Amino acid sequence: xxxxxxxxxxxxxxxxxxxxxxxxxxxxxxxxxxxxxxxxxxxxxxxxxxxxxxxxxxxxxxxxxxxxxxxxxxxxxxxxxxxxxxxxxxxxxxxxxxxxxxxxxxxxxxxxxxxxxxxxxxxxxxxxxxxxxxxxxxxxxxxxxxxxxxxxxxxxxxxxxxxxxxxxxxxxxxxxxxxxxxxxxxxxxxxxxxxxxxxxxxxxxxxxxxxxxxxxxxxxxxxxxxxxxxxxxxxxxxxxxxxxxxxxxxxxxxxxxxxxxxxxxxxxxxxxxxxxxxxxxxxxxxxxxxxxxxxxxxxxxxxxxxxxxxxxxxxxxxxxxxxxxxxxxxxxxxxxxxxxxxxxxxxxxxxxxxxxxxxxxxxxxxxxxxxxxxxxxxxxxxxxxxxxxxxxxx
Numbered sequence: 001x002x003x004x005x006x007x008x009x010x011x012x013x014x015x016x017x018x019x020x021x022x023x024x025x026x027x028x029x030x031x032x033x034x035x036x037x038x039x040x041x042x043x044x045x046x047x048x049x050x051x052x053x054x055x056x057x058x059x060x061x062x063x064x065x066x067x068x069x070x071x072x073x074x075x076x077x078x079x080x081x082x083x084x085x086x087x088x089x090x091x092x093x094x095x096x097x098x099x100x101x102x103x104x105x106x107x108x109x110x111x112x113x114x115x116x117x118x119x120x121x122x123x124x125x126x127x128x129x130x131x132x133x134x135x136x137x138x139x140x141x142x143x144x145x146x147x148x149x150x151x152x153x154x155x156x157x158x159x160x161x162x163x164x165x166x167x168x169x170x171x172x173x174x175x176x177x178x179x180x181x182x183x184x185x186x187x188x189x190x191x192x193x194x195x196x197x198x199x200x201x202x203x204x205x206x207x208x209x210x211x212x213x214x215x216x217x218x219x220x221x222x223x224x225x226x227x228x229x230x231x232x233x234x235x236x237x238x239x240x241x242x243x244x245x246x247x248x249x250x251x252x253x254x255x256x257x258x259x260x261x262x263x264x265x266x267x268x269x270x271x272x273x274x275x276x277x278x279x280x281x282x283x284x285x286x287x288x289x290x291x292x293x294x295x296x297x298x299x300x301x302x303x304x305x306x307x308x309x310x311x312x313x314x315x316x317x318x319x320x321x322x323x324x325x326x327x328x329x330x331x332x333x334x335x336x337x338x339x340x341x342x343x344x345x346x347x348x349x350x351x352x353x354x355x356x357x358x359x360x361x362x363x364x365x366x367x368x369x370x371x372x373x374x375x376x377x378x379x380x381x382x383x384x385x386x387x388x389x390x391x392x393x394x
Contacts, residue, residue, distance in 0.1 A: 021053070024348050026041075027094070028059060029059045031062070032097075035323070037065035044076075088103065092347075107135050110134060116152070119267070127379060135372065139367075151339050158335075159331060164288045167286075167319055179286075193218075196219045200263050219240050221262075257285065257288070260287070269295050278313065278316055285315075288319045304320055364394075
């Protein structure tokens, strides 16, 4: 190689420029979605952010459903406001449920939105109205940490697994019209039989609790790897099986409780329990369909609300309410706060959203709109909306 070839040409020295932290103005709106009782930041999270130099504007009453008063927020440095224009005029707006149409109208170009959103439940009009605002939007459920784990999904799934067993205990007792069984094992009494569909986080947590209480638990999943992992976590006290139609049908017929926690495939939970299988169950048996968030895995499941959560079909008690985590809004809010506060701190410490996205690939996974441009294929293609991968935009 000759001395004047590019590899030997003098190069400019790239100096390391220190990152200047950025102070953010954060808005916490009061949730407008019916039965959404969580709040994106608790007073503990607000205190942490204010201590680090950020400003937090909290809409009046935003934390009431989670048991947090305006006074608690103001005592840690939060600014209480009843002006929605002021809340949605903040640099970064953090909320739980997706913004409704009235809230979208309040956004301005260049703002950052952090919320949960089910991409498969959106329509073209909603997507276009959000896109035209020129915002940069993140989806809680798509944000991953440095180790590749979806922290929001995992936390809410743990809560859903816990609550599914709590619900079973509520509906088993005679006063609730149930079978009159105790979930906990009693010496000399046959154990309750529980079938769990899905060996993900929800299924694993539910199975662990049910086994600890003394129930006889059978877990079915399409993935042998997930079943092996569940067995490693719980031990040999749980029966595991891949989804074999005949064995599954027999297990459903014999069980007292069935919990649906199947992972979605292409945005939809596989419906693996037919009406015929449900009708074969013992009268007053219980179905808890946690998968109703993604369409449900029981053919008899109906979308219900926390106001009217249960119904009876073929003599079987059904519970199929999305967002079970809202039943324990304070616990769920604290879990959500852990993710929200660390997300905001990262953006501030990196010197703003641009630097944070460029330096952290795992943050980019959670973005679905960047300055008005759709970056998520699944959101754009069904409606013929153009999209650009986020890596090409940065």
